[in-house]
Amino acid sequence: MIDANSQFFAILTNVGMAKQANADALGIPWLITHMGVGDANPNGLADPPNPVPSASQAKLLNEWRRKPLNQLKIDPVNPAVIIAEQIIPADEGGKWIREIGLYDADGDLVAVANCAPSFKPLLSQGSGRTQIVRMNFIVTSTGNIQLKIDPAIVLASRAYVDAAILEVLPKNKTPGEYTRVKVNDRGVVVSGDNPETLAGMGIKDSYTKPEVDAIIAQASALPVGATVAFPLDKVAPGFLELDGSVKSIAVYPDLAAFLGVAFNRGDEGAGNFRLPESRGEFLRGWDHGRGVDAGRAVGGWQKGTLTTFDDPSTGASVDSIRMSSIAGGADTISNPGDYPSVGMTFISAGTNAANFLASGGVTRPRNLAVMWCIKAWNAPINQGNIDVAALAAQVEQLAVNGPPVGSMRDAFMNVTAASATATFSAFEVVVGEPSGKTYRLRNFSQTLNLAAAVKGLGAMDAGAAPVGGIVAIYALYNPATKQHGATVVNVTGAIAPNLCAGVLPAGYSASALVSVWATNAAGLFRTGSQEHRSVTTQVNVLSGTSITSLVPLAMPGVPLNAKRVIGQAGVNSAASGAIGIGLASDANSLGFQFISSSSSNSCSGNFNLLVPVPGVIYYQTQSNAGTTTFGLSVTQYEF
Incomplete structure (x- = not known):
């Protein structure tokens, strides 16, 4: 390689440049096979001058060794540079190296270089080393230079061997530390793992x-x-x-x-x-068949009973005592000490063989x-x-x-044209049981069919879809099978509860309201799009004349579950002047919004109102002397 400051450099010879041009033009391979080294001292001078490479050279000045290349490769840093390498073993040398040449398969010198003088000693001279000689030279293209060597007749450097081994070993092992490894018959580790059980370790x-x-x-x-x-x-x-x-x-x-x-x-x-x-x-x-306390079930309760006492002479249970008359006229017990009193009373029946009855009550011993x-x-x-x-x-x-029942993430449903079918999906839906137990359903999706003959999952819970009404969509879950689904319930004229009050399919005990939607005159889903708990649609709720004070306005086609409505309102008059329409959430002007014009025959604008009274907002109008009409449409509702 050469530049303006180079003292030592490598160049292609004229023959080399011609062969490279020919290889590039014809697309044939160009084989560079050998390297020669010399001392550039054909005259045996004591201090010969450093040689200067020449493109016209056909041979080195004084070549003393020519052997096949050990390596020929493209520089990984610069693809226009070829690196040629030869290894001179320790038992060759005894001479200086000042010049280097490359030869192709035809034996022609195709590249020449000079180098800083280096003496290659012989072992017999008292010092020896294996020396690597490397030449880097620039070419216009490496596409047709065949990078090939004969491994049978060359020496390999240690770095080359290390790199070659890495190339041979497959890159199919996961790096890391292992508690157990497997080796082949050459001692090379072929696999490793980290068992987590004793059985996995072979114990x-x-x-x-x-x-x-x-x-x-x-x-x-x-x-x-x-x-x-x-x-x-x-x-x-x-x-x-x-x-x-x-x-x-x-x-x-x-x-x-x-x-x-x-x-x-x-x-x-x-x-x-x-x-x-x-x-x-x-x-x-528990008596358990003994007969002392018969008729009892284990775990059964028993109330207190009349307590008797035992005759100490016979051991028999005594609940009454007959006494004989004793001389002297009075009847009495001959030995009261034989019958300890345990809540017992004695009744005297007079003389001559009187009957004494011993009556007992519920007893309670001392206890802790x-x-x-x-x-x-x-x-x-x-x-x-x-x-x-x-x-x-x-x-x-x-x-x-935790998340309340009905919580949803990325809920979506889209009906581009009135249809009997629609698909509701959500990344997550929280459903619950009446007992309070909840479940999170991930990647929820269910196609619904209002016209399906079979009711339940994916269809109406019962009956036909309402005509011009409202339906509620409920996500469902079966804890036993861990399957989810959905059903549709007719809630026209009613507020849909958060848990499904309709007919649940067998095994499905958890539910959650995920949508409320209007149907058209054919009982189909109306056009609209839902994102989370907001539904975009088009419902005309007013086309009327002047109302000077706030009055309620029902919104047919808007579910009673709607908590907020968004839409457009407009006024048209036959004459220019002060016109307008006012809207509010209740009769007390909550959230009052006024769309008006002071000198025009028309005006329009948007409104956004909370709906504290289900299905109702309030409005009033302002008109001039001309005939005036008012219109209002709900374009979006939140439930």
Whole structure:
């Protein structure tokens, strides 16, 4: 390579330039195969001058070595530069290197260069090295220069070998750190992974996490459902007070599975179960076929009964005593101490074989008030440090404070021409059940058909679509199958509730109002476009004459769910003068807006009003002496 300040440079010879031109013109390959080095000292001078490369050269001045190239490549930084390289082994040399030449397959010198003098020693001279000789030269085009070497007869530099190995190894491995690797028979790593289980690491004599959990659960001191008395108003972790309250099946699945619906009254709501009630009650062992307390069901309640006492001499239950007459005239018990009084009274019947009746009442021994609790979950699994009751309260709070039912993101529906079909879609819809449980539905989409013969999903919930009426569209969800859908309900003349009050398809328990839409005289969706909770449409609601004070104006074709209406109003008069139309949200001029002109026969403008009274806004007009007409159209409503 050469420039104005170059002392050492490389150039193509005339032969080289001609061969490159020929290769470029004919598109034939040009093979550069060998490199020669010389000392430029044909006369054996002690201090020969540095050679100056010449394009007319056909050979080097004093070449002492010519061998095949080790490498011939394009400079990765400059594609117009060719890099040629040769390696001289340690056992060759003993001479200076001052000149370099490149030869092609025909043996012609095609490029020549000079270099800073470098002595290549021999090992026999006491010093040896493997030396790389490299030449960079500029060409007009590298397109037809064949970059090819014979690996069988050349030496390779260490850098070349490293690069070659990298080229050979496939780039199909993911870099990173691995806990386990696989190698081939040459010790080369071919793959690696990071197993997350003992089985993945090849360790087979160990328990899995579910197996460990099952063992711990079985090892718990008390199983779920066990009843324990606590002497304080304090519930230990893993327990619930037996207070007859309603609990969530999702929060206490183990206890719900154990109790089932044994204590339910029917008002628990979907997804809930009821605990037994033990407050203020004694517990008694279930008879279970013994016959002492027959006719009782386990968990059943029993009221207090008449208490008897036992005859200490016979062990028999005594509820009446017949006494004999005792000399002296008065009847009495011979040994009252044999029958301790337990709420008992004695009635004297006179002398001579009187009958004494022992009557008893409900008894209550001395006792200690305790809190009866039931094991609700296995503390070893739960670690005993999670307050499930508090967690349940937090879950309920999240349900209350989370996105409300009917919340939508990127909701859209478009009807370009009156049609029986339309597709409602949304990135997310929040639906809910009457119990308060909510679900988020992602990537929601449902095509609706007002004319479909089969009712339910994707169609009217029941009956035909209204003619010139209003329909509500409800997103639906089936928690069991995790399928979503939608249905259409006729809400003409009514406000559509947030939860579907129509006929829900089997299994679909959650719903949310996502649209309210007008139908035309043929029972088809009217033209319009919905984005989020705003519907763009065209509904003419007024074509009338002068009204001097605010009066209500019904808006047929606008759903009663509309909370805001946006539209256009206009006035036309047969004569020029002061004309106008005033609009308000209520009779007290809330949000009053006046569209007027003081000296024209027409005027128009836009309005934007809240609708506090469903389906109604208020208007009044101003007119001059000419015949005046007024018009008003709703072009958009928000629900």
